[in-house]
Amino acid sequence: MSNPRSKELGYLTKKINALKKKGYDKLTDNEKVEYDYANELMDYLSKNNESLKDNIKPLSIRNNSNDAWYLLQIEKWAHGKDLGQTLNGKGSLYKFALQFFVETVVLNPSNATLDIASLKQKFKEEKKATADRKMSYQLNRLEAMLSFVMMMEQRQAEFLPSQIIDQTIVTEPNPITADEIKINGTETDQNINSKLGSAFEAYAKQWRIDKENNRKKLNQKKGKLNND
Numbered sequence: 354m355s356n357p358r359s360k361e362l363g364y365l366t367k368k369i370n371a372l373k374k375k376g377y378d379k380l381t382d383n384e385k386v387e388y389d390y391a392n393e394l395m396d397y398l399s400k401n402n403e404s405l406k407d408n409i410k411p412l413s414i415r416n417n418s419n420d421a422w423y424l425l426q427i428e429k430w431a432h433g434k435d436l437g438q439t440l441n442g443k444g445s446l447y448k449f450a451l452q453f454f455v456e457t458v459v460l461n462p463s464n465a466t467l468d469i470a471s472l473k474q475k476f477k478e479e480k481k482a483t484a485d486r487k488m489s490y491q492l493n494r495l496e497a498m499l500s501f502v503m504m505m506e507q508r509q510a511e512f513l514p515s516q517i518i519d520q521t522i523v524t525e526p527n528p529i530t531a532d533e534i535k536i537n538g539t540e541t542d543q544n545i546n547s548k549l550g551s552a553f554e555a556y557a558k559q560w561r562i563d564k565e566n567n568r569k570k571l572n573q574k575k576g577k578l579n580n581d
Contacts, residue, residue, distance in 0.1 A: 362398065365391050368462055387462035394460070414447065500542050503549065 372380060372388040380388060416424070427446050440446055458464045464472060516523050533539075540547035545554050 362395070362460070365395055365460060365462070369395065383466070386466045390466050391462045394462075394465075414443075416443070503542050503553065 369388065369391045372384055372391075375384075377385065377388065414420075424443060424446050427450060428440065431440050431446075431449070436449065438445075438449070440449055458472065464475070467475060540549040542550050542553040544550040
């Protein structure tokens with residue numbers, strides 16, 4: 354884990370400068386709390402930096418069953434991860450937890466100004482937000498892929514039937530190239546006035562009807578009542 358007197362104090366300085374640049378009067382209430390905390394912390398650290406040597410003393414900690422359980426979870430979590438340091442023994446686990454908490458919470462004004470309940474909730478929300486962003490990206494990607502596949506299916510043949518003249522099917526070239534699409538355009542499922550779009554809308558409507566009917570049948574088998 355990095356030295357907090359370099360990387361993390363540098364982060365504090367950047368945080369203070371960024372908020373100061375906005376102007377104190379223009380800061381939100383939360384930003385004002387963070388700004389005041391960061392300045393107070395920097396002042397404290399600069400005044401107490403020389404007293405660090407006095408605090409370098411052997412530390413004896415007696416563990417109970419709960420402490421042992423927590424240490425075991427940290428050890429299990431850290432196994433196989435690149436943490437920038439090697440964790441050997443209880444002492445290194447305590448040091449890692451201490452450094453991680455200080456760098457992640459105490460030296461980060463956005464986290465340090467929260468109470469423990471709010472801090473836990475923030476971590477949960479950030480985890481959910483990350484999962485939501487990943488899911489949103491995957492769904493958008495899937496939607497685009499399905500749309501492209503539908504377009505390819507619509508135009509997969511080299512020649513497609515265009516009309517019937519004297520009982521003869523007349524076809525026309527149907528290349529699928531970027532240049533052809535740019536010049537002449539192409540049907541997409543988003544254009545409900547196109548053959549592809551209207552067909553897709555009709556299919557999607559029928560799909561939803563069938564799904565709802567299947568849900569009702571399943572609920573009836575389970576003895577559940579439908580809202581309708």
